[in-house]
Amino acid sequence: MERQPRSGCPINLTLELLGDRWSLIVLRDVMFGNRRHFRELLGGSEEGIASNVLADRLRRLVEAGLLTRRDDPSHKQKGIYSLTEPSIQLVPLLAAMGAWGRRHTPASEELSVRAELLEGGGQAMWEAFMQELRSLHLGAPAPTRSVTSELRAAFEAAKAKKGMTEAATG
Amino acid sequence: MERQPRSGCPINLTLELLGDRWSLIVLRDVMFGNRRHFRELLGGSEEGIASNVLADRLRRLVEAGLLTRRDDPSHKQKGIYSLTEPSIQLVPLLAAMGAWGRRHTPASEELSVRAELLEGGGQAMWEAFMQELRSLHLGAPAPTRSVTSELRAAFEAAKAKKGMTEAATG
DNA sequence: AAATCCGATTGCATGTTGCAACCAGTTGGT
DNA sequence: ACCAACTGGTTGCAACATGCAATCGGATTT
Numbered sequence: 001m002e003r004q005p006r007s008g009c010p011i012n013l014t015l016e017l018l019g020d021r022w023s024l025i026v027l028r029d030v031m032f033g034n035r036r037h038f039r040e041l042l043g044g045s046e047e048g049i050a051s052n053v054l055a056d057r058l059r060r061l062v063e064a065g066l067l068t069r070r071d072d073p074s075h076k077q078k079g080i081y082s083l084t085e086p087s088i089q090l091v092p093l094l095a096a097m098g099a100w101g102r103r104h105t106p107a108s109e110e111l112s113v114r115a116e117l118l119e120g121g122g123q124a125m126w127e128a129f130m131q132e133l134r135s136l137h138l139g140a141p142a143p144t145r146s147v148t149s150e151l152r153a154a155f156e157a158a159k160a161k162k163g164m165t166e167a168a169t170g
Numbered sequence: 171m172e173r174q175p176r177s178g179c180p181i182n183l184t185l186e187l188l189g190d191r192w193s194l195i196v197l198r199d200v201m202f203g204n205r206r207h208f209r210e211l212l213g214g215s216e217e218g219i220a221s222n223v224l225a226d227r228l229r230r231l232v233e234a235g236l237l238t239r240r241d242d243p244s245h246k247q248k249g250i251y252s253l254t255e256p257s258i259q260l261v262p263l264l265a266a267m268g269a270w271g272r273r274h275t276p277a278s279e280e281l282s283v284r285a286e287l288l289e290g291g292g293q294a295m296w297e298a299f300m301q302e303l304r305s306l307h308l309g310a311p312a313p314t315r316s317v318t319s320e321l322r323a324a325f326e327a328a329k330a331k332k333g334m335t336e337a338a339t340g
Numbered sequence: 341a342a343a344t345c346c347g348a349t350t351g352c353a354t355g356t357t358g359c360a361a362c363c364a365g366t367t368g369g370t
Numbered sequence: 371a372c373c374a375a376c377t378g379g380t381t382g383c384a385a386c387a388t389g390c391a392a393t394c395g396g397a398t399t400t
Contacts, residue, residue: 007216008278010271010285011198011264017275021189021388028181038347046177050389055348077346077397086274093270094181096263101180104256105187108178115180191357208378220358225379247366247377 017064022049026057027066027087028094031133032114032151036080037072061087082137091126091133095119113158114151121147187234192219196227197236197257198264201303202284202321206250207242231257252307261296261303265289283328284321291317 005013018024025047029035035044042054049057058081061067066087072078098115101107107115118125129147134140175183188194195217199205205214212224219227228251231237236257242248268285271277277285288295299317304310 005276006218007281008276009198009216009281010268010275010277012195012217012271013275013277014267014271015191015194019189019191019194021185024185024189025182028179039345042347046179047182048176050391051348052350052390053388056388075346075397077348079347089270089273093263093266096266097184098180100259100263101182101184104259105180105183106175106178107180107183111177111179209376212378218358220360221379222359222381223357226356245366245377247379249378 017066022053022057023061024090024094024097025049026054026061027083027090030067030081030083031087031091031094034136034148036082037078041081066090083133085134085138088130088133088137091130092123095126110155110158110162113154117151117154187236192223192227193231194260194264194267195219196224196231197253197260200237200251200253201257201261201264204306204318206252207248211251236260253303255304255308258300258303258307261300262293265296280325280328280332283324287321287324 005016007013018027025045026041026049029041029045033040033044035041038054038058041058042049042051058067058069062069062081065084067081068084069079069081072080095115095118098112099119102112102115102119118129125147128143128145131140131143132145132147135142175186177183188197195215196211196219199211199215203210203214205211208224208228211228212219212221228237228239232239232251235254237251238254239249239251242250265285265288268282269289272282272285272289288299295317298313298315301310301313302315302317305312
């Protein structure tokens with residue numbers, strides 16, 4: 001019952017999978033925010049996704065092989081969502097989106113720090129991040145470098161700086 | 171009357187601009203297919219965009235500063251659409267999309283050749299391509315390297331090869 | 341036993357999309 | 371001068387997708 005794609009162009013097919021307003025937001029939160037449960041994804045991000053839309057996107061992403069869902073042993077109703085190798089390989093795409101958005105949209109400085117760091121780190125940093133995601137989501141051996149920590153540190157520093165500026169001007 | 175963004179995250183803002191099924195298809199055809207007129211964009215691509223949707227996307231993209239429109243001196247009704255510096259800087263994003271789609275979607279081999287070449291060429295090739303686009307769309311001096319020609323040659327070779335295979339197996 | 345948390349589902353209003361028909365102005369051929 | 375083809379759209383309509391608030395029954399916590 002699944003309809004056929006509009007064309008075999010790789011850009012088009014990627015767009016048919018991810019070209020909507022929420023799918024990449026969900027993957028972003030799983031990837032960069034390490035949100036793994038429904039409720040974390042529902043309330044965690046600033047964009048405010050509706051619960052029915054989130055349920056629909058999670059179902060679609062699992063169906064497309066970009067997420068897997070397993071039961072949470074600590075809570076019979078909870079599910080834990082994990083990235084897969086294909087969605088981990090979206091790191092360069094999300095990095096490119098962040099880099100473009102930082103330059104060409106009115107992105108907030110605070111939220112742009114991580115995009116800037118990830119852009120500057122280049123392919124070496126993306127690879128390290130992907131290795132770390134494989135460790136977190138697929139059970140691969142943990143790498144030595146923690147890009148997650150680097151990103152968090154940069155974000156915290158930006159928040160602290162912003163707080164200082166506000167205190168000084170406020 | 172324009173509503174405010176859902177958040178200041180650069181990924182989210184990029185998604186709010188380009189996160190639909192057609193905007194990037196239109197930009198892809200202008201960028202890689204050098205389609206500059208309404209009718210070329212309407213009939214040229216395989217995906218078959220509807221005229222009202224195309225009109226809407228062109229209007230939005232011009233409004234967002236990703237395209238400009240000027241009158242065609244050879245025909246009083248025709249408009250010529252050109253890329254802008256922001257949309258030219260989408261080259262790395264489209265390259266990443268093509269690279270991902272080539273690996274993780276059932277993209278046709280024929281249409282994947284250009285994505286593969288663009289991925290392998292790396293940042294140096296993207297820069298050369300962007301310089302060429304600046305020459306074609308913004309009147310910048312023409313660069314020596316023509317990535318457009320390289321992409322076209324690779325595509326034609328793939329088509330020829332496909333034709334041979336079909337002749338041999340058919 | 342009561343309150344809260346969990347991942348959804350339902351109903352409804354609104355927005356987006358696909359599709360075909362249609363439009364008036366422009367152009368080139370005869 | 372005439373006409374057919376072409377230009378960049380617009381209109382109407384049906385189907386589908388999305389956003390939002392309220393709600394659900396089961397599981398867990400207090």
